[in-house]
Amino acid sequence: MFKIQNYINGELVAPINGKYLDNYDPSVGEVYSLIPDSDSADVDMAVKAAKEAFPEWSNLSNEQRHDYIMAIADGIESRFEEFVEAESRDNGKPIKLARKVDIPRAKSNFKFYATAVMHYSSQSHFMSEEPAINYTLRQPLGVVGCISPWNLPLYLFTWKIAPALATGNTVVAKPSEITPMTAYLLSEVCKEAGLPNGVLNIVHGNGPTTGEAIVQHDDIQAISFTGGTKTGEHIARIVAPKFKKMSLELGGKNPNIIFGDCDYDKALSTSVISSFANQGQICLCGSRVFIHESIYEKFRDDFVVKVKKLKVGDPMEGDTSLGAVVSKPHQEKILLYIELAKQEGGKVIAGGNAVNPEGRCANGYFVEPTVIEGLPFNCRTNQEEIFGPVVTLQPFSTEEEVLGYANSVKYGLAATVWTQDISRANRVAQNLHAGIVWVNCWLLRDLRTPFGGVKDSGIGREGGFEAMDFFTEPKNICVKY
Ligand code: NAD
16 A cells, blocks of 8 residues: 655655554545654654754745745646646545646645745835834744645645745645645655755644644744634644744635626526535635525526536546545535534425445545525524535525625635625625625635635635745844934
8 A cells, every 4th residue: 555655854754653544535435545644753853854954945045945946836737647636536526626726726826936935025114303224024934834624735735835935934734634645746746846855844644643743843933724713723722822923724604695686697607616616625615605585586496407417426537526525524524414404494405415426436425516495594504614515595685684694603714795786796895704705706816815714714814925924024123324
């Protein structure tokens, strides 16, 4: 069985304790490789290597760091199909999605930050009353920890690593233990690209052991974490008294608001995608669809017709719309929420069941795209994050009412608004509790924009110069003359 290795100090190495975890292919329900079950000894070794690499790496010119990081992007490009297949197999996502979104975006993350660092500048403040000039340095923090989830494995992993490296930090990173394969391929690419030893270290393993060892480590200056709200809360408790910098990108329960004057066909087709892309396992998916009462019945019926046409099946087949969900426990969790929805009085109008496709994927973890109506806005199904192919539909009559529903959850990551009325679009967008609002579109991403959530969806922002600000410490120097 293929054994994934850690990447520490430029070498691919086995975990010190010799222990491994099973890595499943969720589309067939079988273990296909083994992951290091690393512990604090491996993390210590990685931090030591990162600490030793820091002085030289941080003293390189921006252009030199740009060249290394671009070489990593080129390395991903040169092994593109290998990355695509690995991501689809490890996660269960349709291969066409990995080819169109995950791997191109991982490559773009490196390109974006390699070039961004060439344009990153700091402030200066001139004082005329007491002739003096203040200039603010933005200095790298040192060794930083990056921890990412399983839903967009390489995409989110590199979204942290790229700005951290570009700004001169060295990194100890942990991908999700559920989807480690493309992070492993990335470590091979870094070796091939000649990245200096210790600059990036990738330690595989479980959250409470490997992840927590990173979070706890006193030589790690900042934690950038993406994952569940409960985990974020736990990490915050550890990190806060240590006064480390912390960025937390957490869960969501995003509203998708459809007004009667929307561009109907566009709203309908995009809402199907924003509900079920990546099996609904994108933190930005809209899981509560609010539809104006003037078009509720028509929209609901047309939505269900489209959803029933989605093909659930082998992620490797080109016409598959939904692949497997990421694991057996996750499949069970989603099915439990569908049961809960029924107990709460919801009516399942599409899907609702596990699926066993014929052939190769008969034992995989599949769930039908599921649409539920008839639930109150404040029931558990409409308040808790399910993170699967399950959406609820709810009618509304006024702007005020729908804002109340949309903002009733503890989360505040993203929202989508569909209307042709520009004033209403702006008004509603401004009043939504969300870090990101899309008007008449969904998941249209410009990497320069701030990315993150409010309320229990986290603290801090990624993206653009926000991430570079996070990974640097401002130091003001005042010079009197
Ligand atoms: P998770 O919180 O279970 O795990 C995320 C990562 O944290 C994994 O690498 C895991 O090993 C690690 N981890 C777990 N316990 C830890 C601990 N005690 N100390 C340190 N690390 C620990 O989340 P998940 O199930 O992998 O991902 C799904 C969640 O991620 C969903 O809630 C989703 O909304 C969220 N998410 C948020 C965003 C965003 O940008 N806001 C993006 C994607 C996913």
